[in-house]
Amino acid sequence: MTTLLGLLTRLRAWRDDDAEAIFRACQDADVQRFTTVPSPYRREDADWFLAHHVHDVEGEGGASFCLEGLEAPGRVAGSMALLHVRDGVGEIGYWTAAEARGRGWTADGLATLAAWTFAERECRRLELVIERANEASTGVARRVGFRADREEPARVLRDGSVRDVVVHVLEA
Secondary structure, eight states, rough: OOEEEEEEEEEEOGGGGHHHHHHTTTHHHHHHHSSOOOOOOOOHHHHHIIIHHHHHHHHHOOOOEEEEEEEEETTTTEEEEEEEEEETEEEEEEEEEEEGTTSSSHHHHHHHHHHHHHHHHSEEEEEEEETOOOOHHHHHHHHHTEEEEEEEEEOTTTSSSSSEEEEEEEEE
């Protein structure tokens, strides 16, 4: 898998030894509230993520990366994934570990993944599905250039949950 470098971050392939850091990061209430990770999040969920999620995403034309800050190499700062590309439209999902927030790493990783997707995949439009109450992710999306496109008050997400979301878009 490709390693992508941003100005502040590196997006790299997941490793088996990342499981414990994934488990710890996904204990965060905001990660559980605003993403589709299981809640409660168990250590076995991190193992499943590494064994299945990464391959499932690749099977849908996507790619899943570990986000690291360049000033903290080797430390899992978050997850950044191109979940799929269908008919020229891709969807990105991400989470950021609590201790990595506020450093600009998520926006840098998102911008890096978006640029790579437009250059390397047959994708002309990217979407972020953000729960309306998730102000932090909305701010990240805006910093990268995504704009709110539409509200979906009862969207069924990948985990089967139904949430009030805003779809943000970035076009190539």
